[in-house]
Amino acid sequence: MKRVLIADDAMFMRATLKQQLAKHGFEIAGEAEDGSIAVKKYKELKPDIVTMDITMPVMSGLDALKEIMAFDKSAKIVMVTALGQEEMVKQAVVAGARSFVVKPYKEESLITILNKLL
Amino acid sequence: MFEDQFVNESMLDIFIFETSQLIEKLEESVICNEEDNRYSEAQINEIFRIMHTIKGSASMMMFGNISELAHAMEDLFYYIREEKPVHMDYSALTDVILACIDDIKLEIEKIRNHDKADGIFRTEIEDVKKLLKRLKAAKDGKDKAHHYQVRLFFEDGCEMENIRAFSVVQRLKEICLQIRSIPENPENSNESTELIKRDGFNINLETEHSYEEICDFFRNTEFLRDVDIKEAEEENEDFRLKGLPEANTDNKWEKKENREEGSISLQQSIISVSVNKLDKLMDLVGEMVISQAMVIHNPDLQGMELTNFHKAAGQLTKITDEMQDLVMAIRMVPLSVTFHKMHRIVRDISKKLGKEMQLKIIGEETEVDKNIIEQISDPLMHLVRNAADHGIEDPADRQRSGKPRQGTVTLEAKNVGGDVLILIKDDGKGLDKEKIVEKAKSMGLLTNQERDMTDKEIYQLLFLPGFSTNSEVTEYSGRGVGMDVVTRNIEKLGGSVSMDSTWQQGTCVTLKIPLTLAIIDGIQIKVGKTYFTIPTIAVKEFFRPDKKDVLQDPENNEFIMVRGECYSVIRLENYYHVKEAVKKIEDGIIIMVEQEGKSICLFADELLGQQQVVVKPLPDFIKYFNKLKTLTGCTLLGDGNISLILDVSGLF
Numbered sequence: 001m002k003r004v005l006i007a008d009d010a011m012f013m014r015a016t017l018k019q020q021l022a023k024h025g026f027e028i029a030g031e032a033e034d035g036s037i038a039v040k041k042y043k044e045l046k047p048d049i050v051t052m053d054i055t056m057p058v059m060s061g062l063d064a065l066k067e068i069m070a071f072d073k074s075a076k077i078v079m080v081t082a083l084g085q086e087e088m089v090k091q092a093v094v095a096g097a098r099s100f101v102v103k104p105y106k107e108e109s110l111i112t113i114l115n116k117l118l
Numbered sequence: 119m120f121e122d123q124f125v126n127e128s129m130l131d132i133f134i135f136e137t138s139q140l141i142e143k144l145e146e147s148v149i150c151n152e153e154d155n156r157y158s159e160a161q162i163n164e165i166f167r168i169m170h171t172i173k174g175s176a177s178m179m180m181f182g183n184i185s186e187l188a189h190a191m192e193d194l195f196y197y198i199r200e201e202k203p204v205h206m207d208y209s210a211l212t213d214v215i216l217a218c219i220d221d222i223k224l225e226i227e228k229i230r231n232h233d234k235a236d237g238i239f240r241t242e243i244e245d246v247k248k249l250l251k252r253l254k255a256a257k258d259g260k261d262k263a264h265h266y267q268v269r270l271f272f273e274d275g276c277e278m279e280n281i282r283a284f285s286v287v288q289r290l291k292e293i294c295l296q297i298r299s300i301p302e303n304p305e306n307s308n309e310s311t312e313l314i315k316r317d318g319f320n321i322n323l324e325t326e327h328s329y330e331e332i333c334d335f336f337r338n339t340e341f342l343r344d345v346d347i348k349e350a351e352e353e354n355e356d357f358r359l360k361g362l363p364e365a366n367t368d369n370k371w372e373k374k375e376n377r378e379e380g381s382i383s384l385q386q387s388i389i390s391v392s393v394n395k396l397d398k399l400m401d402l403v404g405e406m407v408i409s410q411a412m413v414i415h416n417p418d419l420q421g422m423e424l425t426n427f428h429k430a431a432g433q434l435t436k437i438t439d440e441m442q443d444l445v446m447a448i449r450m451v452p453l454s455v456t457f458h459k460m461h462r463i464v465r466d467i468s469k470k471l472g473k474e475m476q477l478k479i480i481g482e483e484t485e486v487d488k489n490i491i492e493q494i495s496d497p498l499m500h501l502v503r504n505a506a507d508h509g510i511e512d513p514a515d516r517q518r519s520g521k522p523r524q525g526t527v528t529l530e531a532k533n534v535g536g537d538v539l540i541l542i543k544d545d546g547k548g549l550d551k552e553k554i555v556e557k558a559k560s561m562g563l564l565t566n567q568e569r570d571m572t573d574k575e576i577y578q579l580l581f582l583p584g585f586s587t588n589s590e591v592t593e594y595s596g597r598g599v600g601m602d603v604v605t606r607n608i609e610k611l612g613g614s615v616s617m618d619s620t621w622q623q624g625t626c627v628t629l630k631i632p633l634t635l636a637i638i639d640g641i642q643i644k645v646g647k648t649y650f651t652i653p654t655i656a657v658k659e660f661f662r663p664d665k666k667d668v669l670q671d672p673e674n675n676e677f678i679m680v681r682g683e684c685y686s687v688i689r690l691e692n693y694y695h696v697k698e699a700v701k702k703i704e705d706g707i708i709i710m711v712e713q714e715g716k717s718i719c720l721f722a723d724e725l726l727g728q729q730q731v732v733v734k735p736l737p738d739f740i741k742y743f744n745k746l747k748t749l750t751g752c753t754l755l756g757d758g759n760i761s762l763i764l765d766v767s768g769l770f
Contacts, residue, residue: 089278093285
């Protein structure tokens with residue numbers, strides 16, 4: 001079973017993602033409510049893939065992405081974003097994000113992305 | 119990396135000096151030749167040599183990163199020099215060189231500021247190597263490289279199609295030698311989103327990978343609704359974008375005499391002198407001019423028969439005059455270097471924003487004082503950016519309004535009297551007066567009735583702090599910091615900025631700058647036994663006041679009515695506590711001074727005349743007195759008296 005790390009500061013989003021992923025046979029390796037925890041948990045848990053919210057307190061998803069990429073070049077990170085954050089997404093793509101979904105996204109498209117990347 | 123103890127400071131200075139000079143020359147020549155879309159053999163040689171030099175000295179100084187980058191460039195140009203490839207994408211070559219120039223510049227700046235030169239240029243070096251690989255592949259009969267034309271459509275509702283397209287290009291870069299996409303740089307505008315939705319995202323790519331592998335790549339790309347991959351013919355017109363010259367390029371390698379002259383040459387019969395020494399020399403000559411006046415007009419000589427003395431004095435005056443001219447001339451630097459830097463800005467903006475424009479330079483040989491050059495470079499850059507970014511319209515818009523597709527930004531310099539005028543013109547859409555007035559109103563900046571305002575007054579609003587009509591911030595301008603900073607910088611030099619514009623025809627910004635900072639035109643006045651100099655540029659008028667025009671408020675502040683307007687009066691005797699000054703207003707003189715559209719009246723005893731004065735700074739201990747903040751400096755008059763130079767803006 002593929003292991004996913006969910007990084008999002010909103011409890012609702014984490015719960016939603018957890019439910020969606022579990023339904024399609026992913027294992028939730030862990031959850032992080034801000035960027036720095038995401039980095040810490042990534043190093044600790046070595047998940048197969050990460051879903052990363054862009055706007056988070058303490059450390060943004062973008063910075064967390066950069067740190068994780070510096071730690072593990074082959075990290076697979078999917079950004080979760082909202083309309084209007086084009087500039088951030090662009091930077092994330094440059095920094096090594098494998099893909100991104102725009103909220104509100106369709107459940108199946110998220111699953112398709114994850115499956116394609118894994 | 120660089121360790122302080124290993125490096126002799128003066129060696130470092132030489133390294134910095136030489137490298138920045140080489141880099142600057144290189145940049146200038148690259149930009150100048152981009153339009154021709156070719157590099158002469160001599161230039162290729164020159165670039166190779168420059169890179170070789172930088173590589174060598176950087177590695178000597180233990181700047182491994184610079185040396186590595188220069189090495190990659192050297193390899194590239196070695197190949198070009200030896201193999202003379204026919205199919206050269208000069209535009210890509212220029213991009214690579216410029217990126218490399220920027221990186222080296224940045225590192226040099228870091229070194230100069232005693233920071234650690236820690237830039238990592240892995241991607242840049244990769245780019246250089248890729249280009250070299252591509253050239254080699256082209257040379258080897260193109261059998262390794264495949265060209266594909268790809269058109270892809272994203273799934274409906276996947277959002278941010280432009281960023282998705284950007285992401286695809288980013289990942290393609292890892293496996294492709296060259297990529298061109300339509301729209302180019304989709305991530306930079308939201309319009310491209312619509313375009314991609316409607317026409318799909320078109321990519322032309324060159325790669326060593328097989329068709330199957332490319333198909334695999336797109337199969338693994340998410341959110342794709344439809345992909346169409348075609349293997350393109352080598353001679354495909356689409357692929358041969360305008361940057362690629364035709365096959366018949368033999369003549370490009372021919373030596374052309376006139377080009378040779380324009381190429382980079384570092385052999386000069388010029389020595390570099392520290393500016394400090396020049397400043398000192400300037401000071402001394404100023405001193406000498408004053409001392410000479412003190413000797414020739416010495417009160418002890420009055421009433422004496424001095425025919426021979428006057429003859430000798432005449433000769434001395436002639437020599438000191440010549441000397442003064444020469445010292446000024448030494449400090450004069452042509453504007454050409456500063457002007458040519460703007461080529462780069464215009465080029466970058468036009469590339470980035472998809473506009474077509476050229477920079478026209480007139481009068482680049484005009485000279486101004488070295489200190490002034492340093493101060494106007496930033497404002498100038500800002501104004502050129504403004505013109506290119508806001509002024510010039512998109513090619514399609516220009517065509518619609520009957521203008522040539524290519525916009526023109528003109529930089530012009532000329533001498534007018536003791537000033538240099540620098541004009542920054544564009545043939546763009548011009549300023550929208552209504553928008554400016556509206557914005558000023560919403561910011562509560564409008565004091566006059568708007569219908570009373572002249573065009574000039576309206577444009578003047580743009581110089582107010584925080585004023586920007588551009589609601590959308592672009593990378594280049596529109597942040598609301600700008601015109602006021604430009605004005606402040608120019609005024610610091612004793613210059614002025616004005617603006618003129620015709621709707622749909624263009625905008626022209628004029629900078630008026632004095633030739634030199636050390637000598638200004640001033641009006642001499644006297645209060646009691648003290649002499650003051652007011653910069654002529656600030657003086658609006660002077661007149662002898664009439665007692666009946668003067669009013670007083672309950673707090674004893676004085677005002678004067680002039681042509682129905684009321685101005686406050688500052689008595690310099692009270693302001694500076696000067697003794698034995700004229701008290702009765704009708705016995706003195708009023709000097710009306712203006713600053714940023716506001717006027718006040720200064721009251722002094724008498725007017726002595728106008729003359730050029732050498733500005734001397736005040737000693738630091740005097741500057742601490744509050745009132746003396748309104749003094750910019752002092753000057754020595756011919757008779758040995760000291761005259762204080764007023765900073766008019768401080769009086770308001």
